[in-house]
Amino acid sequence: xxxxxxxxxxxxxxxxxxxxxxxxxxxxxxxxxxxxxxxxxxxxxxxxxxxxxxxxxxxxxxxxxxxxxxxxxxxxxxxxxxxxxxxxxxxxxxxxxxxxxxxxxxxxxxxxxxxxxxxxxxxxxxxxxxxxxxxxxxxxxxxxxxxxxxxxxxxxxxxxxxxxxxxxxxxxxxxxxxxxxxxxxxxxxxxxxxxxxxxxxxxxxxxxxxxxxxxxxxxxxxxxxxxxxxxxxxxxxxxxxxxxxxxxxxxxxxxxxxxxxxxxxxxxxxxxxxxxxxxxxxxxxxxxxxxxxxxxxxxxxxxx
Amino acid sequence: xxxxxxxxxxxxxxxxxxxxxxxxxxxxxxxxxxxxxxxxxxxxxxxxxxxxxxxxxxxxxxxxxxxxxxxxxxxxxxxxxxxxxxxxxxxxxxxxxxxxxxxxxxxxxxxxxxxxxxxxxxxxxxxxxxxxxxxxxxxxxxxxxxxxxxxxxxxxxxxxxxxxxxxxxxxxxxxxxxxxxxxxxxxxxxxxxxxxxxxxxxxxxxxxxxxxxxxxxxxxxxxxxxxxxxxxxxxxxxxxxxxxxxxxxxxxxxxxxxxxxxxxxxxxxxxxxxxxxxxxxxxxxxxxxxxxxxxxxxxxxxxxxxxxxxxxxxxxxxxxxxxxxxxxxxxxxxxxxxxxxxxxxxxxxxxxxxxxxxxxxxxxxxxxxxxxxxxxxxxxxxxxxxxxxxxxxxxxxxxxxxxxxxxxxxxxxxxxxxxxxxxxxxxxxxxxxxxxxxxxxxxxxxxxxxxxxxxxxxxxxxxxxxxxxxxxxxxxxxxxxxxxxxxxxxxxxxxxxxxxxxxxxxxxxxxxxxxxxxxxxxxxxxxxxxxxxxxxxxxxxxxxxxxxxxxxxxxxxxxxxxxxxxxxxxxxxxxxxxxxx
Numbered sequence: 001x002x003x004x005x006x007x008x009x010x011x012x013x014x015x016x017x018x019x020x021x022x023x024x025x026x027x028x029x030x031x032x033x034x035x036x037x038x039x040x041x042x043x044x045x046x047x048x049x050x051x052x053x054x055x056x057x058x059x060x061x062x063x064x065x066x067x068x069x070x071x072x073x074x075x076x077x078x079x080x081x082x083x084x085x086x087x088x089x090x091x092x093x094x095x096x097x098x099x100x101x102x103x104x105x106x107x108x109x110x111x112x113x114x115x116x117x118x119x120x121x122x123x124x125x126x127x128x129x130x131x132x133x134x135x136x137x138x139x140x141x142x143x144x145x146x147x148x149x150x151x152x153x154x155x156x157x158x159x160x161x162x163x164x165x166x167x168x169x170x171x172x173x174x175x176x177x178x179x180x181x182x183x184x185x186x187x188x189x190x191x192x193x194x195x196x197x198x199x200x201x202x203x204x205x206x207x208x209x210x211x212x213x214x215x216x217x218x219x220x221x222x223x224x225x226x227x228x229x230x231x232x233x234x235x236x237x238x239x240x241x242x243x244x245x246x247x248x249x250x251x252x253x254x255x256x257x258x259x260x261x262x263x264x265x266x267x268x269x270x271x272x273x274x275x276x277x278x279x280x281x282x283x284x285x286x287x288x289x290x291x292x293x294x295x296x297x298x299x300x301x302x303x304x
Numbered sequence: 305x306x307x308x309x310x311x312x313x314x315x316x317x318x319x320x321x322x323x324x325x326x327x328x329x330x331x332x333x334x335x336x337x338x339x340x341x342x343x344x345x346x347x348x349x350x351x352x353x354x355x356x357x358x359x360x361x362x363x364x365x366x367x368x369x370x371x372x373x374x375x376x377x378x379x380x381x382x383x384x385x386x387x388x389x390x391x392x393x394x395x396x397x398x399x400x401x402x403x404x405x406x407x408x409x410x411x412x413x414x415x416x417x418x419x420x421x422x423x424x425x426x427x428x429x430x431x432x433x434x435x436x437x438x439x440x441x442x443x444x445x446x447x448x449x450x451x452x453x454x455x456x457x458x459x460x461x462x463x464x465x466x467x468x469x470x471x472x473x474x475x476x477x478x479x480x481x482x483x484x485x486x487x488x489x490x491x492x493x494x495x496x497x498x499x500x501x502x503x504x505x506x507x508x509x510x511x512x513x514x515x516x517x518x519x520x521x522x523x524x525x526x527x528x529x530x531x532x533x534x535x536x537x538x539x540x541x542x543x544x545x546x547x548x549x550x551x552x553x554x555x556x557x558x559x560x561x562x563x564x565x566x567x568x569x570x571x572x573x574x575x576x577x578x579x580x581x582x583x584x585x586x587x588x589x590x591x592x593x594x595x596x597x598x599x600x601x602x603x604x605x606x607x608x609x610x611x612x613x614x615x616x617x618x619x620x621x622x623x624x625x626x627x628x629x630x631x632x633x634x635x636x637x638x639x640x641x642x643x644x645x646x647x648x649x650x651x652x653x654x655x656x657x658x659x660x661x662x663x664x665x666x667x668x669x670x671x672x673x674x675x676x677x678x679x680x681x682x683x684x685x686x687x688x689x690x691x692x693x694x695x696x697x698x699x700x701x702x703x704x705x706x707x708x709x710x711x712x713x714x715x716x717x718x719x720x721x722x723x724x725x726x727x728x729x730x731x732x733x734x735x736x737x738x739x740x741x742x743x744x745x746x747x748x749x750x751x752x753x754x755x756x757x758x759x760x761x762x763x764x765x766x767x768x769x770x771x772x773x774x775x776x777x778x779x780x781x782x783x784x785x786x787x788x789x790x791x792x793x794x795x796x797x798x799x800x801x802x803x804x805x806x807x808x809x810x811x812x813x814x815x816x817x818x819x820x821x822x823x824x825x826x827x828x829x830x831x832x833x834x835x836x837x838x839x840x841x842x843x844x845x846x847x848x849x850x851x852x853x854x855x856x857x858x859x860x861x862x863x864x865x866x867x868x869x870x871x872x873x874x875x876x877x878x879x880x881x882x883x884x885x
Contacts, residue, residue, distance in 0.1 A: 191364050193406040194419055198353045199342035239341075 002058035003154060003176075005049040006109055008120040008136070009042040009062055009077060011070040015125045038073045041121030043189040045182040048151055049119050050081050050190065056154065059083040061115070063108055065093065065101060068207035074243050078200040079192035086112070087205045090247040092259050098127070100262035102135030107251040109140060117159065118179040122147060130181070137179035145174055146181045167303070205245040206233050308370070308432045309362025312608070314646055315428055317841075318653055319358070321834055322424070324351045327657065330664040331422045334672040338415025354425045360405050361429045368401045369436035376437065376561040377734050380553075381517075387549025389517035389563050398440050399472060409470025410447050412454060416462070417470030423594070423663060427601045427656040431649075434605025438738035439561030441602045442514050448594045449476035449522055453541065456578035456587050461541060465520060474519035478591060479567065481512045487751055489524065489584055490534040494569060496525035504540060504576060506569040512554065514745075516565025519544045523574065524583050531581075539583035540574035547572040558737030593695065595746045596703040597659060600652040603710035603742045604645065610717040610735040611641045617721050617730075628720075637720055641713045643847050648706040650830040651823065655698040662691040694768060697759025704752035705823050707742035714739035750816075757815040760822045761800050769793060772829035781842060782832050785849050789828045792853050796821045799860040806866070813868060817859035824852040 013034035049060045062077035064070045065088040074085035088108050096104065109118055118140070123130035130146075137144035145161045149169060152160040157176045162169050164183055204212075210229045217225055236242040248258055256262060283289045297303045309315060328350035337343045344350035372394035382390045391399075402408055410426050412418025421429075426447070434441040450469040454462060468474045485491040494508030506525050510516070521542050528536035542548065552566035578587055618629035618638050628634045665688040673681055714736040718725035725732040743749045759765055773790055777783040800818065803811050811818075831845035869877060 188368075191367075191401060191405040192360055193404065194353075194357045194360055195340075195342045195406045195417070197356050197360065198344065198419070201352075201356065 001056060001156070003052055003056055003116040004059050004061070005052060005117045005119060006061045006063055006112060006115040007042070007046045007049045007077070007082070008105055008118065008133070009046065009064045009073050010039040010121070010124050011036050011064065011066050011073045012039045012124050012126040013037075036069065036072065038076050039121055039124045039126075041123060041125075041182060041184055042073075043121075044184055044186045045119040045121045045180075046077055046080060046082070047187045047189040048148065048180070048182050049117070051187065052117070052151060052154065053081075058116070061086065061112060063088065063105065063112070065089070065096075065104055065108070068205055068211070068245075071203075071205045071208055071243055074205075075200055075203055076192065078203055078243075079197045080190055081193065081196065084244070085203070086244045086246055088246050088248075088251070089205070089207060090258075092248055092255060095260045095263060096258060097263035097265035098129050098131040098135060099264060100258050102132045103139055103257045103262060104248070104251070104253060105132065106136045106139035107253050108246065109136070111246070111251040114140075114177060116176045116178075117154075118142075118177070120179070120181050122181045122183050133179060133181040140177075140179065142177045142179055143174040144179045144181070145172055148180050148182045149186050151180075151186075200241065202236070202239075203241045203243050204236055205243045207245060209233050209236070305363065306366035306370075307359065307362035308365040308435055309358040309428070311362075311366075312432070314649060315358075315431070317834075317838065318649065319355065319428070322653065322657060324354060324424070327422045327424060327660045327664075328354070330668075331420060331660065333664070333668065334675055335420055336413035336415045337420075338413075340414035340417075343414060353419075354421065357407070357419060357421065357425065358428055358432065361407060361432050364401050364405050364407075365432045365436035369398050369433060369440050372398060373437035373440075373561075374731065374734070376439065377558075378560075380560040381563045383550060383553040387546075387551065387568075389550050389553065389565065391517075391563065392561060395440065395443070395561050398437070399443060399475070402444060403472025407444070408447070408472040409450070409466070411451055412447075412466055412470050416454075416466035418466075422660040423597070424653060424656040424660050427597060427653060430598060430601040431605040431608070434602040435609045436605075437561060438602055438606045438609075438735075439559035441598075441605065442559060442562035443475060445598045445602065446476055446478070446515060446518070448591055448598065449478055449520065451594065452478075452522060452539075452587060452591045453520075453577065455590065456539070457541065458578075461575060461577070465541070469520070475515055476520040476522065477513055477515045477518040477565075478588075478595070479510050479513050479516065479521050479523040480588060482508070482510055486512075487748065489588065490537075492524050492526060492537055492584070494523065494525045495529070496527040496538060496540060496574065504574045506540060506542065506548075506572040506574050508569050509551075509566065510569070511552075511566040512745075513565045513567055514562055516567045517544070517550050517563050521548065521567075522577065523569070524588055525574075527576075527580055527583075534584040535581050537583040537585075538580045539577040539587045541577050542572050542574040545572065557740055558734070559741055592746065593659070593699050596699050596752070597652065597656055599742055599746045600648070600655070600702040600706035603706040603739070604649050604652060606735055606739045606742070607641070607645050607648070607706075607710045607713040610714045610732065610739070611638075611645055613730065613732055613735070614638060614641060614717040614720040617724075621721075634720060637716050639847070640851075641716055643844055643851075644709045644713060646844055647827045647831065647848050648702075648709045650834065651698075651827050652702045652706050654830055655695070655702040658691060658695055658698055662688065662695050665691060693759070693764050697756050697764050697768075700747070700752035700755035701759075701819065701823055701826075703747065704743075704749050704756065704819065705827075708749060710739045710742050711736075753815045753819050754812065756819045756822075757811060760818050761803065761811065765822050765826070766793070766797065769825060769829060772826075772833070775829075775833070777832065777836070779836075779842070781846065782835055785828070785846060786832055788849060788853060789825050789832075792821075792856050793825050795857060795860045796825065799863040802864055802866075809871065810866070810868065813871060814863045817863055821856045821859050824849075824856045828852065 014037045053060050060082045061084040062074055062082040063086045064074055068089055071087055074087055078085055093104055120133035134144050145163055147164040148161050149164050150162040152162055152171060158173055159178055160173045162171050209232050213225050213229045283293050325347045328347040332350055344353050376392050376394050379392055381392050384390060409418030410421050414420050430441055430445050433444045450466060453465055480489055482492055496504055496506050498504055506523055523540045524537055525540055526536050527538040547570050549568050550565045551568045554564040556564060615638055618634050619627055621628050665684045669684050718732045718736055721730055721732050724730055828849045831848055835841040835845040
C-alpha cells in the first residue's frame with residue numbers, strides 16, 4: 001500500500017568548511033561567511049522517504065522552515081524526486097529555538113493534513129541539538145523512533161526500524177503515524193536527476209519571485225511590482241513550479257509560541273574551546289594491547 | 305563535495321570558451337520533445353542545463369564511480385554457467401547511480417526520456433566518467449548504440465527500445481567483431497536468415513564484444529550469403545534471451561569492469577535495423593565515428609587521472625631534501641603531460657563540436673526539410689558536405705592523437721612515481737593497463753592514420769588551416785607563433801607534394817608522420833585561439849608550438865629522405881621468423 005511521507009529539511013551553514021571568519025566577535029555564527037548547504041543528515045532522511053515511496057508508492061512532501069533562501073534545499077528535494085515542497089517562512093518565526101521551531105513544524109505537518117511517516121535528520125550541523133525531531137513527535141502526539149539506521153519493513157499500519165543505540169543496535173516496531181529521525185549511516189542519498197534539475201531549476205517561492213521582480217523592474221511602483229509578481233507566481237503555479245510559501249497564519253500558529261517569545265532558551269555564555277593534543281599512547285596490535293586499551297576506556301567512562 | 309567537472313579548470317575553461325549557444329540553438333531547433341516538461345526556454349537556458357548536467361556527472365563520478373574503481377578492477381565481473389554474466393555489484397551500483405541521475409539517455413530526444421544533449425557535452429561527460437573509472441565509461445559510453453537505433457531503426461523499434469535505454473532499464477552492445485573479422489569487418493560471417501513469415505534469425509559466433517551481456521544487441525550479420533563483401537551485411541537488433549549466450553569472458557590487461565564477451569547465437573530472433581545491405585557501409589560507419597570520438601574522450605579521462613596523480617606525487621615526494629618536482633627532468637615530464645592533455649582535449653572537443661554541427665545539419669535536412677526555408681535548407685546541405693569531409697579527417701585524428709597521448713601520459717606517470725608507480729599501492733599501474741586498449745579498439749592507431757591521411761593530403765587540412773591563419777592576434781607573441789605555424793605548414797605541404805609523386809605504398813609508410821605534422825599545426829592554431837584571453841593558455845600554446853615544430857621538421861625531413869627500407873628490406877631488417885620449437 002502507498003505511504004505518504006513528510007520530510008523536514010533544513011538549510012544550514014557549512015560548519016564542516018569553517019574558515020577564520022566563521023564566528024563573529026560576539027561569538028555568534030557568521031552565516032554570511034559560510035556557504036549554505038543541505039543539512040547532511042536531512043538528505044539521508046529524504047533518501048529514506050524516497051526509497052519507501054519507490055517500494056510502496058505514495059508521496060514525499062519536503063518541508064523547510066527558514067528565510068526565502070532556504071528554497072534552495074527544497075529545490076534540491078525536488079531535483080531528487082520529492083512530489084511537493086513547502087517553505088514555512090515568516091519574520092515572526094525568526095530567532096526560534098528548538099521548542100518554538102518544533103511547534104511551528106508540528107503545526108505545519110498538521111496543516112498539511114498529517115502523514116503516515118514524518119522523517120527528519122537526526123540533528124542539524126549548526127545547532128547539534130537533535131531535539132527538533134523528537135519535540136515535533138511529542139507535539140503531534142505520535143510515536144517517535146530516533147537514530148534510524150535501516151527501515152526494516154513497513155506493513156499495513158506499522159513500521160519496523162533498526163535504530164542505533166550508541167553502543168549497538170536494536171529493532172523496534174511502532175504503529176503509524178510515526179516520526180523517525182535518520183542517521184548518516186542509513187543510506188547513500190541519490191544524486192540529483194538531470195531531467196528534474198532542468199525542470200525544477202525554475203521552481204520558486206513567492207518571496208523569491210518578488211525579489212526577482214524588484215531587480216528586473218527597479219523603477220516600477222510597488223503596485224506594479226506586486227502585479228508582476230502575482231502574474232509570475234500564477235504562471236509558475238500553472239507549470240507546477242511554485243514552491244508553496246506558508247506563513248504562521250497559514251498554519252494557525254499561536255504567535256506567543258513562535259519566534260523569540262516562544263523560545264525560552266537563553267544563551268548564558270559562549271566559550272571558545274581550543275582542543276590541544278597532550279601526548280599519545282602507543283597501543284601494540286596484540287591481544288594484550290587491546291585489553292589494556294579497553295580497560296583504560298572503561299576506567300574513564302568512554303565505554304561501558 | 306568532490307566533483308570531477310567543477311575541479312577541472314581546463315574543462316571549465318573550454319565550456320566557456322566554445323560557442324555552446326550556437327550548438328544549443330541547432331540542437332534545439334525542431335527537437336523531438338514530445339510532451340516533456342523539462343524543455344529549455346532558449347539556447348542560453350539549454351547551455352545552463354548542460355552545465356548543471358555536467359555538475360551531476362562530476363558528482364557521481366567523484367563520489368561513487370571513482371571510489372569503486374579499484375575494487376572493480378581487482379575483482380571484475382562473473383560469467384555464470386547458464387551463459388549469463390553478473391556484473392560486479394559496484395558496477396551495478398554505478399549504473400544505478402547514473403540511472404537515478406537520469407543520465408542514461410544523455411543524447412536521446414526528450415520524447416524518449418533523453419536529455420537531448422549535444423555530442424560535445426556528452427564528450428565532456430564521458431571524459432569526467434573515464435577519469436573516475438575508464439572501464440565504466442564503456443557502460444556509460446555505449447549510448448551510441450541507442451543513438452544508432454534512433455538514427456536508423458523504424459518507429460516501432462524506437463518507441464519500444466529507446467525509453468528503456470533512457471530509464472537505465474537496459475544497456476546495449478555493438479556486436480561487430482568476429483575471430484576472423486577484426487579491423488576487416490567486411491569479412492563478417494555470422495549468418496542472418498529469414499523464415500517463411502519473414503522473421504529473421506541469427507546464427508554464429510562473435511568475440512571481443514564489449515558488454516555483450518547487455519540486454520539489447522545490435523549485431524552486424526551477413527543477410528546476403530551470395531555477396532561476400534561489406535554490401536552483404538545488415539544490422540539487426542535483438543534482445544537478450546536463451547538463444548544468445550556468453551561463452552567466454554575475456555581476461556584482459558585492463559578495463560576489468562567492462563565485460564568483454566564471446567557470444568554464441570543460436571537461432572536468435574532479431575529484427576532488421578534500417579535497410580538490408582546498409583549495415584556496414586552506412587550504419588556501422590556512422591556509429592563508429594561517434595565511438596571513435598568516445599575513445600578519444602576516454603583517453604583524455606585516463607590521462608587526466610594519471611596526470612593528477614603524478615602532479616600530486618611530484619609535489620609531495622621528497623628526495624635529496626626537496627620535492628622531486630624541483631628536479632628539472634621531473635618538472636619536464638609533468639609539464640609535458642599537462643600540455644599534451646590540453647592539446648588533445650582542444651582537438652577532441654573541437655572535433656566533437658564539428659560532429660554536432662554535422663549531426664544537426666544531417667537531422668535537419670533529412671527529417672525537418674519541410675519545416676526549413678528553402679534557402680536555409682540549401683545552405684545546410686552545402687555546409688553538410690564540407691562538414692562531412694572535415695569530420696572524416698578530424699575524427700580519426702582525435703582518436704589517434706588522444707589515445708597515443710593517453711598511453712604516453714599513463715606511462716610517464718609511472719615514471720614520475722618510480723618504484724611506487726610500479727606497485728599496486730597506487731592507481732598508476734591501473735591507469736597504464738586501462739590506457740593501453742585505447743590505441744587498439746574502435747580502430748587501431750594505424751587505421752586511424754589511414755583514415756586521416758586522406759584529409760591531410762587531399763586539401764581538407766590546408767583549407768581548414770587557412771581559416772585559422774587569417775586570424776589577426778593583438779598580442780605579438782601569439783602573432784609570432786602563428787607565423788611560425790604558417791612557415792611549418794609550407795614545410796609540410798612540401799612533404800605532401802613529395803609523397804604524391806610516390807607510389808601509394810609510400811603514403812601508407814609515412815602516413816603517420818604526415819598526420820603527426822598536420823596535428824601539430826592544427827592544434828597549435830586551436831591553442832592560439834584559446835590563448836587570446838587567457839594568460840596561462842598563452843604559455844601552453846607557446847610550449848606546445850615551440851616543442852612541436854622541431855619534431856615536425858624532423859618528420860618532414862624523414863619523409864623527404866624517402867627511406868623505404870622497412871618494406872624493401874623487410875626480411876633482412878626484421879630477421880628470420882622466430883622458431884617455435
